[in-house]
Amino acid sequence: MHNLRDVDVDLPRDALVAFTGISGSGKSSLAFATIYAEAQRRYFESVAPYARRLLNQLPAPQIKEITGLPPAVALQQRRGSGGARSTVGTLTTLSNLLRLLLSRAGTYPPGTEQRLEAEAFSPNTAAGACPTCHGLGRTxxxxxxxxxxxxxxxxxxxxxxxxxxxxxxxxxxxxxxxxxxxxxxxxxxxxxxxxxxxxxxxxxxxxxxxxxxxxxxxxxxxxxxxxxxxxxxxxxxxxxxxxxxxxxxxxxxxxCPTCHGTGLRPEALAVTFAGRTVADLVALPLSALAEVLRPTATLPDPEPAWESSLSGERTEVARALAADLTERIGVLVDLGLGYLQLSRPVPTLSPGEAQRLRIATQLRSGLFGVVYVLDEPSAGLHPADAEPLLQVLDRLRTAGNSVFVVEHDMDVVRRADWLVDVGPGAGESGGRIVYSGPVTGLRDAADSATRPYLFPGRTRPPRREPRRPTGWLRLRGVNRHNLRDLDADLPLGTLTAVTGVSGSGKSTLVTQVVAEVVARHLGVAAAEPDDTAEAEFGLATVDDSDVLAADVRGLEHFDRLVRVDQKPIGRTPRSNLATYTGMFDAVRKVFANTEQAKARGYGPGRFSFNVPAGRCPTCQGEGFVTVELIFLPGTYATCPDCHGARYDPETLEITYRGATIADVLAMTVEQAGRFLHDVPAAARSLVTLREVGLGYLRLGQPATELSGGEAQRIKLATELQRAHRGHTLYLLDEPTTGLHPADVELLLGQLQDLVDAGNTVIVVEHDMGVAATADWVVDLGPDGGDAGGRIVAAGTPAQVAAADGHTARYLAPRVRLSARRSP
Known part of the structure; x- marks a missing residue:
């Protein structure tokens, strides 16, 4: 399956099994595309064929035999999933219970003749949406x-x-x-x-x-x-x-002047529970909401179910619903999510927060005897947040389930009962089982890329002395979300790591406040780099009516802003590594300059699979066709005419050094680097991609197959191939998410090179190894939500490690380890 080649492996059930290996080694192909996909296929075999067509099925895995496979549940990383109206309440289904509580047990105003249905307390339904703003809450x-x-x-x-x-x-x-x-x-x-x-x-x-x-x-x-x-x-x-x-x-x-921002009809806002409207309740942090509900949930002698009373707050119905809500919220609080509100939009959640919300839902489901397959459950989590997560995973296992995790955090891997290391390299250099057994046995796996990072003493390169700042970006009176009148000083000409537990305000400070004030100074849009071409190249202007800080100084040091995130580099298979980086333009020109192409009058456009002139007419340049099956889900098959090449026969007759344009797209970055070494525009991109650890990717690999970590490194490589002119501010949001420690080292090397070229790099980061190698650390907290939003400590890694707070506890061992290895 994918790069797995004739793999045999035995895995224990009712155990916590960790799958490790560098990015592209094949661990996800084994855990998700093989184990989970086969479990899903077997379950769907029991579903009626007609109903099967309505289910989103994974491709059938390429296997000879799997025995002892339990039913499976997959929890994969999905950044920003859900629409604009999707919230924490809808994701966890807690909003449904809360609306039912208001409907059946709320206190109605005098003169009310009929109770409202639960739908009337939702701004997303016709029955509940404000007639002025249609449920948006704003005009x-x-x-x-x-x-x-x-x-x-x-x-x-x-x-x-x-x-x-x-x-x-x-x-x-x-x-x-x-x-x-x-x-x-x-x-x-x-x-x-x-x-x-x-x-x-x-x-x-x-x-x-x-x-x-x-x-x-x-x-x-x-x-x-x-x-x-x-x-x-x-x-x-x-x-x-x-x-x-x-x-x-x-x-x-x-x-909205009618609903005052709640998105609800006045009739719904007139109903209260414990003296609060539904808008008040969903705006409370989960921990505070639980305290409001607890007196009702523990009523000693509730009244019988009401008949026509306008208040049912002391009834059996109220106690039952409040108790259920309190219990469900308790699981989220145990997972460190007590600072979230039910009204929090899902797209604003980090992958780690969304992952924990889904895990909490599974914990309440009470399933027994299943295998949970989790994609990096610790991704996006501060080490302090990872502790309660590990306890939840232990509870799932203790309840009689198997827990399989694809993981890069070595602290999580050490807690596993069994370890499967895939590799040793990526792509064609990976795809085999390097080791499978108890965690301690990996010490003897000489060719494991994971071994040096799992055991103390060899997890990071020697420490370098922190750079001295060349200036300062000083922000005074910052106000945004939970940042309240915050003063922050960020050094220039350095690598700065902004740390803190989930919800402490890190992303708000860096990717919102700093990004927007610098963008306004430069007169460019503060949108995500890949939202529009105008934003990427700094052509769109912005409105400066939203004041973020009372005073900002040091902006004159920047002449450019670059934001790098983990959003996909394309939403369709037509977008790929070669097209995103721009190198494909150079490749097409090389083919157009051959004698064969000139003789036929072929220009560079002929070699684009998006142009009708040169692409395969059957698959229209996609390389595959959709096969519709009656009573079965549709599937994809290689195009019968071009056999996946994407181009028509005439275009494929043009060769460069014996290779067609399709052959070049099938090459890995490593192979293409050798083949196109004398094509400067392409070679520069290929060298940079290899330096960030992406040498295993194929040039034509669809963007839809890339992970978030791969997409972020492609964006960074695209930026790195440009001339380093200095005075640029680089903002990165959790750049190590989805990366093996070996890949993190490669990434850190590139970030250090950017700083050495006279630029400023600020990263929002949870990896304490990255924080230990930074020049400056800004730690926010002390906790999340309203309990966060202030600077706990700021200084060199050693200074922050000596301070108080959650980060210092986990940063100190990394700083000491780095110091022991210093020359």
Whole structure:
């Protein structure tokens, strides 16, 4: 399966089994694509064929035999999964119970004749959504000040900035002339009634237009759109992020005046429990919500079920529902998630937080005799947060289940009953079982890439003395989420690690506040680098109305901002390593410059699998076709005409050094580096990709097959191949997530090179090994949520290790270990 080759392995049941190995070694292929996929296939065999078509099935694993396989449950990493309206409450189903509690046991205002159904307490349903904001909790208000920033201009001069430029010069101006508007008069001198109609009317009259240009254009019928109509239509219907950003510049977003930001109807907000509305309850931290519910959950003598009472807070129904809620919340609090609110949007959760929420749900399910397959359960967790997670995994095992974890955290691996190390390398150099047995037995596996990091003494390169800062970025009075009037000093020309437990405010400070204040200084968008091309290349402007800090100093030291995250580099199989890094442009030019291509008149576009001229017409350049099966789920099959090559036969007749364009896409980064060593534009990318540990990836490997860690390293490699001009601020959010310690060392080497080139690198990080090798550490906390949001300690790794707090406890051993190995 994938790079696994004739693998035989025996695994103990009712045990905690850890799968280790460097990125791309094949451990996920064994745990998920083989073990879990086969368990899923066997279960689906018992489901009716028609129903099977509705289930999302993994490809059938390529195996000869698996015996003793229990039913399986997979919990994989999914960053930012769920829509904008998906919350912690909906993910855990706690919101359903809370709404039922308000519906059946809430206190209703006097005069209420009928209790509301549970759906009425949800802003996501027609029964509960506020009629003004439709459940969003906020409204978009357009004002004349934003739509007409310079009222001294005339309409002809572009006074109405909310209209696209093309509308003003070609269409709308002439329509307004036909309607009798003086388009050459300064805006502020037009009658107010006329200004309001131009900006706000919902009418869209169609008039006969006589163009004012001396070009002989014919008379036409034009339809007028007010500025507000254009803005709201763009926000509601445009699929262009760039257009939506432009429209938002003319909009003030504020709390809905009807529901005051809750998204609920007034009828729902009139019902209370323990003196709080449903909006109040979902806004409480989970630990506080449990305290509110506990008196009801422990009622000694509840009243019988109510008949028509307006308050059921002391009934059997109230006690039963409150007890269930309290018990479920208790599991989340035990997992260190007591700082979360039920209203917290799922896309804002870290992978570690989302993973723990799903684990808590499984813990409540009470399943017995299953195998849980978990993808890096400690990813995105501070070591202090990992402790309660390990206790939960122990509870799952003690309850009679098998727990299989794909893991890179050596502290978690040491707690396992059994270890399966896959490798020894990645890609074609991996795919075999290096070791399978008790953890201590890995000491004797000489070719294991994991062994040096599992046992003390060889986990990091020798410590280097911390660099001296070349300046400081000083922020005063920072306010965002749980950061309250925070003062922070971040050194320049250094590698800084921002640490702290989950929810302490690390990502808020770095990826939001620092990113936005620097972006505003540079006049570029603070959006994610891969959200739009304009954001990536710094072309989009931003509105600076949102004040993040009372005072910021040191911004003059930056002339560029780069953010690197773990979002996918593409959402379809057409996006791949070669296309994202840009090297494929150089490869296509090489093929277009061959004598064969010139003789046929083939340009670089002929060698793109996205262009009809050269791609296979059967699969349209995808290399595979979808096969629909009656009563069975659809599957993918290699294209019968191009056999996965993506191109038509004529294009594949063109060769460069004996290889076709399809052969080049099938090469690994290592192979392509040798083949294209004399093509500078491609060679530079390939060298950088190899240096960050991605030499095993194929150039044409679809982006959908890449892990989050691989995607982040590809983004970093794409940035590294550019000239290092210094004075750039690099912000990275948990860059070691999904990386084996050997891969972390390669990544750290690249980050250190960036700093040596005169840049500043700030990473949000939980890996104490990374923090120990940084020049400066800023530790936030002391806990998460309202109990966090302040700086616990800041200084060199040794200084922070000597301070108080959760981080110091785990950082100190790493600092001492690094010091023992110093020259």
């Amino acid at each position: 978009h208000v357009v004002s004349e000040r934003l739509m007409v920033p310079d009222p001294t201009l005339s309409i002809r001069e572009g006074a109405v900035a909310a209209w696209p430029g093309a509308w003003q010069s070609v269409n709308l101006r002439d329509i307004l002339v036909a309607l009798g508007v003086d388009v050459d008069r300064p805006w502020h001198r037009l009658p107010k009634s006329q200004r309001d109609w131009i900006l706000y009317t919902d009418d869209q009259p169609v008039v006969e237009v006589h163009p004012q240009r001396d070009r002989g254009e014919a008379v036409y019928h034009g339809q007028f759109w007010s500025a507000r109509s254009h803005i709201m239509h763009t926000l509601a219907n445009s699929k262009s992020e760039r257009n939506r950003e432009r429209a938002l510049r003319h909009v003030t977003i504020g709390p």
